[in-house]
Amino acid sequence: MFRLIKDTLGSQCVTLWRVFMHAFAKTDTVEYPDVQPQMAARWRGRIILSRDPDGEERCVACNLCAVACPVDCIALQKAEDEEGRWYPEFFRINFSRCIMCGFCEEACPTNAIQLTPDFEMAEYVRQDMVWEKEDLLINGTGKYHDYNFYRIAGKKIAGKDKGEARNEEAPVNVRSLLP
Amino acid sequence: MAKISVDGIEYDVNPENNLLQECLSQGLDLPYFCWHPCMGSVGACRQCAVKQYRNEEDKKGTIVMACMTPASDGSIISINDQQATDFRSHVIESLMISHPHDCPVCEEGGECHLQDMTQMSGHNYRRYDFKKVTHRNQNLGPFIGHEMNRCIACYRCVRFYNDYAGGEDLAALGSHHHVYFGRHEEGVLENEFSGNLAEVCPTGVFTDKTFSAHYTRKWDLQTAPSICAGCGVGCNTAPGERYGTLRRVVNRYHHDINGYFICDRGRFGYDANSSKQRVGKALYRHGQEAEFKPLSSLEAKRQFAAMTGGDVIGIGSPRATLESNIALRDRVGVENFYAGFSDAQFDCLQEVLKSLREPGLYCPDVRQIERSDCVLVVNEDITNTSARLALAIRQAGRNAATDLANEARIPLWQDAAVRELAQNTRSPLIIVSPQGSRLDDVASATHLLQLDNQIHLLQAVAHAIDPDALKPTASNEVDEALSSSIAAQLCQAKNPCLVSGISAESPALVKACVNVAKALRAYRKHNSAEQNPVALCFAMPEANSLGMALLLETGGKPLRAALQRLASGSADAAIVMENDLSLRTSQTALAEAMAGGVPLIVMDQLHNRFNEQAQLLLPSSSVFEQHGTWINYEGRAQSSYQVFRPSEDILASYERLSALDPMQECGVSSELIMQEFARANDAFSALTQLRPPRVGISASLKSPRQSHRFSGRTAMHAQDHVHESQQEQDRASALAFSMEGVMLQKDSSLMASPWSPAWNSNQSISKFQQEINGELQQGSKGELLCVRQSTETAYDAISAKRDEKLTCFIISQLFGSDEISANAPAIQARSLGPYACIGQELALACGIRQHGLVDITTQTGRVQLPVIIRRQIAPNCIGIYPANEVDKYALLLGEITLQAVPDEDSHIASSRAMFDHLLIKDALAREA
Amino acid sequence: MSFEVGSALSIGAILFTVIIVAAMLIWVERRLLGLWQERLGPNRVGPFGLLQVVADMIKIFTKEDWVPPFADKFSFILAPPIIMVVILLSFSVIPFAPGVGVIDSDIGVLFVLAMASLGAYSVMLGGLSSNNKYALLGSLRAAAQMVSYEVFMGISLLGVVALAGSFNLREIVLSQSDGWFIIPQFVGFVIFLIAGIAESHRLPFDIPEAEQEIVAGYHTEYSGMKFGMFFVGEYLGVVLVSSLMVVLFFGGWLGPAFLPPIVWFVLKASFFIAFFVLLRAAIPRPRYDQLMNYGWLFLLPLSLLNLVLTGAYILWQEGL
Structure with a gap:
């Protein structure tokens, strides 16, 4: 009987008391347009495309963000420069469809696509919510500073020959019979 | 039927196959790399390890390679055994040691057998701390991209390219972990089936270069079942589209026709669509x-x-x-x-149709050609007109090896053993042609004759087989010896097959071929135990x-x-x-x-x-x-x-x-x-x-053309109009322009892009076959429209005469002769302008130098063409490749005169540059 | 015109005040929830967001008042006014202060209980007439819940009635001048509080409209002012239950003389209204079967025990 009262009324009273005490805590929210809120760095807001530490586009147009997107709002096309580097010919995000879920960032193997704390993206014209690569690409590494996909992947690009990626031996000489 | 037990469950299997094939036939997931349904087993990759037990009492078991173990009755194996699973995960780990971590920039990504198998084997982290082996790539021409770092050394590429397709310029080079799959030097991959490397390679070493130029992941392609319109074979293809342009064409499995492989014209000719x-x-x-x-x-x-x-x-x-x-x-x-x-083709086709209705003969599909043990190819340069048939004829040569293996009781899937046993033993392939061809390397005899002499020879052969056939006039001893030897080979064969075509536009040739087939029919009726009909087919242009x-x-x-x-x-x-x-x-x-x-x-x-x-x-x-609707050379719609x-x-x-x-x-x-x-x-x-019937399920629930992972639907057209328009409606078929609908697999004739859970690559087709390498589970294989009549017709009368005057024959090129595909940029890079071929004697007689210009005049036309002098040209013949430019009908009429045009070095240099692309093995050296 | 119990002025003032208070509760509740959830709440319309109520009113009055074609039109329209009317009628017996009230009834407690029973019809009719599966589920739950909890509500009050010796609410207040009934009747108070929440189907006992499970329960199909009536009816219920608790257990208007009696009443009632909001902020909804089990297996014996003990105490006091 005592257990029952303790479990039912007792714990409810404690809860009521604790919630009541929140009346004396500082509010978490701010009066937004007058006061700018402090956004966490990992806030999932406006999507950007970043560059690698060498200043090249990080996006390799692998399409994984597009396929991970639950609302199918990313469309892109792969292109390749003469030296073999892949990059997106166009990269389009329809923000009027985007739900800021961040799956694209999780899917991205090169840390190219990232969500930023900027959330002020309202537009009067819906067409203006379609962003192209020129709108998305920033001149920086974003949240991840050091990663450079092509320094690890074994594909040859301008400035990095075969065997020059991390943990690679120089290309083998096929004609050699040495062990 | 044999019974085997896999992980405690009994299955009825075919004891002539190996365990791997039978496990896959039963729908079990067992990883593999080197085995291919069309190429048998070599046991190179060690990935398909399973545990085999001697009997019920044996609890310990031994690890065996499923692909190298026969599915004999009473076998007890385990796929899920811990030791076997560990073994497989260690094998994949070691295969992946030097894999270059570049899936995002790999054209194979998303349809990669290696990705699938790595997932299936449970490897996900590289523990090996030492450095990766790297390789330099080669430029292999306009069709195939090369990225050697991705190789796992399964040897499938050389086994397909060399052993199956008869290529000579791809090899496994180097040794131990430096092994390298490529050409001896950079250059164009010569074989007409090189495009299949992209599908045969389980990873991204060989990829489709034209596809890479406008690359789209497999899941983003809108595909529908299609038929290749490049020639008359009617190979099944699966073209893929994205953003309104065609992106690629891949093989679509059809048991009777193309199987797993299509030729490069069909694969790379699609780009004409957006040319x-x-x-x-x-x-x-x-x-x-x-x-x-x-x-x-x-x-x-x-x-x-x-x-x-x-x-x-x-x-x-x-x-x-x-x-x-x-x-x-x-x-x-x-x-x-x-x-x-043309009118000549009209007449030829009338004869072909007659032959298709003739009782006692049959028109073999590609699979049946592969099974034939003696092939006679007449006049047609089959590699350049109906390339897929040439690949089948090449396989037909292996039937002698099959017999040997059966005698020696070696299972046929033991690929290396069977080849070792057979060495160069091949079933007879007799080629009668005005020129050497790409099949000469597997031919038992190549007889170079001009058209009239071919007809004459065929008449002689028919007469040699069945004396009732009309004897050609003016036969000499050489002819008789030749014709009787050909006749003897055809009569000995269990499944003889005659292959010709109508590119010579000669109704007499068609009749002559039909006569030989009829003679064989008559011979087999009286003299042979084999009562099955005689195979006769004509390649359609x-x-x-x-x-x-x-x-x-x-x-x-x-x-x-x-x-x-x-x-x-x-x-x-x-x-x-x-x-x-x-x-x-x-x-x-x-x-x-x-x-x-x-x-x-x-x-x-x-x-x-x-x-x-x-x-x-x-x-x-x-x-x-x-x-x-397309009707191929068999009359199959x-x-x-x-x-x-x-x-x-x-x-x-x-x-x-x-x-x-x-x-x-x-x-x-x-x-x-x-x-x-x-x-x-x-x-x-x-x-x-x-x-498929348009009532019931397919009328209300359509099959989707897009995969269930199709991406970008709300962004693809957003740059023009952010409001998404309605999906396009297809009221004319059972397919929808959508990713929604019933599973494609309900009717495999509607299935363009096979997919099965954990099987993203094209190997997933095995999930939709009745058995591995067998027919697809459901759907139409096409309908044969020509019905055999019941009464046999008599021999056709042909006025065959030997002819020694100079005649012209038309050369076809796989890359360039077909009007549509010739406009695809990749095909253009492999095709060349008009040229003429002549033999050595004629060249000497007319004073024509290799790669010089020749002036060809007939009553109705005149043309100047660069010349290539070849060893393998019938006497008194000149071959002309018109490249859809030269008026070939003008050259086929009347007397021909040849005259060498005075050499200018610029001519020679330019034509030499052109002929560098031309892959003719029997061309004379430049100096000659 | 004099201001006394039953005068037109008194009736008008009470009607007006009660409805305004109920309407203002929309704003009060949102602000208080904000306070306890460490945020601000509506503060943009007017000073402290006070005019939010006006904005909401304008909105709700100008919304399309739609009757679904599949609904039973008559009872669909009839349902929302019932709850408004019965709760407003209940206020007629509440003694707010000396001289402030509508009628001075000798059966006040019974009248309130009777009206509360009628309230169940509103919810049931609304749910049934909507011809919607969620609404039906909501109304079934509401009927079961309200009918059950009326029992304990009534029994829990009997202790108070016995101590006061009257069903007249005004006399109950007056009999507390020596001490509020909360002290002898603490158990009765707790049961009444719980049953009161269940009767007004406020959180945590808003099972009939549990949004996460059955959309909006019995008022799923309602919109515009018909929905508004359900909404205001709920707030009226909150005010009513708060007033009853003040009257029955906390001495009504009684209090030290430095404040006028009506102010004491308002202060006490406000405290309970705020407590209702705090309950909403703090306590999650129980499962439906838990609610019913709790009522019949725990509250019913407890309230009966309370009644028996109270009766025994009274008999003992009177020395038998």
């Missing part, structure tokens, strides 16, 4: 104006209706769909409908040559009648549908016809010399942009489905022709045209079975 030569808008020329003026789609429809009001003649096309030809005939009337191929011929049987006249009417001006307009008439008749005949002044309406996909003369030029859909909608200016010819009112949105659907035609004509009644 610069494409007719994109309707063009109209008023009266005698020189310039075309573009018309809107509605204006075009109105203009077309206005011009076709009166007495109109229609010229069909063997490269258009059956529906388009039917619609054209319905529009202009049977009396005004004419054949779209175009995808619907036979379809057009069948259609003409129900009404229509040959082309010469049309040209006469045009010349006399007795028509108000002429519709030429998807046909370049300059390739069908001589220039003089065509010019005479054009002089009649009949207004010309041409519908075509690509600009060419002929349709520049049109008054109204209307853009037509390609095979990828319309539904259609197959359906191709629209992969994507082209722009509104481009219409399928049947849509344009069946729409009588220009304001009509679109014409009658292909399905309706076909169904009505099939009901009206008994000979075509099988066509009603061709497409």
